[in-house]
Amino acid sequence: MYWVVPVPDGGLAFSPDGRTATLVMKNVPIVDQPMWPSVDALATPAFMDFRLVLRQGSAPEIYEDASRWYRFTGFKAAAQLEAAVRVPSIGFEFKTDAIETSSANFAVMGEEINGKYYGQLLTKAGRQAVG
């Protein structure tokens, strides 16, 4: 899948120390398109429930490109996912095993600033350097 969806209130929660994030969404409308990106790939309406858990590690990560106006500041993380997918028109359902059995080969969590907000940082830094 490859798109962005709004998260309902309460869908994203953080642990008290802010180091664990849990994102839960239910009945998210999606498109089952196993042959994508083929031009004639069949697209079938489907729905997904999922729970994503990220746990912040201790290794800091900073990605910044001033020419593209972004800065990410955070930490490497561990990420796991469980999900259930339903494709009603073909009567197909799939449920992953428990979240503990999943893994991800890349994950980070932290804060990002980009675009005009990054530009404001540059402007402020420039003023301080001049002043």
Add this chain to the structure above:
Amino acid sequence: MPRANVELNQIFHFKGKLARGAGFTGTGTDNHGNRLAWGTGTTDFSYMAGEYWAARMPQLRVYAHI
């Protein structure tokens, strides 16, 4: 694809919390009892929670990439 040293966000003019994971894999079961593997190197999920600039004003929202 999300990886180190690339722009992870899918919202421009943004400041806030961001997390991204990629390469999710696991196993599961369909409604016919078949055991199946799921996920690939490009299976990625994320959240973006904060302020972004749109329609000439700041917006406070939470989004997920699925």
